Amino acid sequence: MHDLSCATCGSLAEGFKCAACGIEQDEFEAGHLCGDEHLMPKCSICSEAETECNCDSL
Ligand SMILES: [Zn+2]
Ligand SMILES: [Zn+2]
Ligand SMILES: [Zn+2]
Secondary structure: OOOOEOOOOOOEEEEEEEOOOOOEEOOOOOOOOOOHHHEEEEEOOOOOEOOOOOOOOO
16 A cells, blocks of 8 residues: 655655654554654665655665
8 A cells, every 4th residue: 555765765665764763663653752744754775764864866
């Protein structure tokens, strides 16, 4: 159902990571304590949240 991609580099995203607290989850958690907007797709290349991703898109 979910077809996630990293907004920074466009590669496949694997699960979610919170850019604020760093927690990683397989599924999006509505109502995450840092705020839903911080829980974002996790880049499968660098394993960082998409806003923390520094991978270059090829
Ligand atoms: Zn990325
Ligand atoms: Zn968090
Ligand atoms: Zn990355």
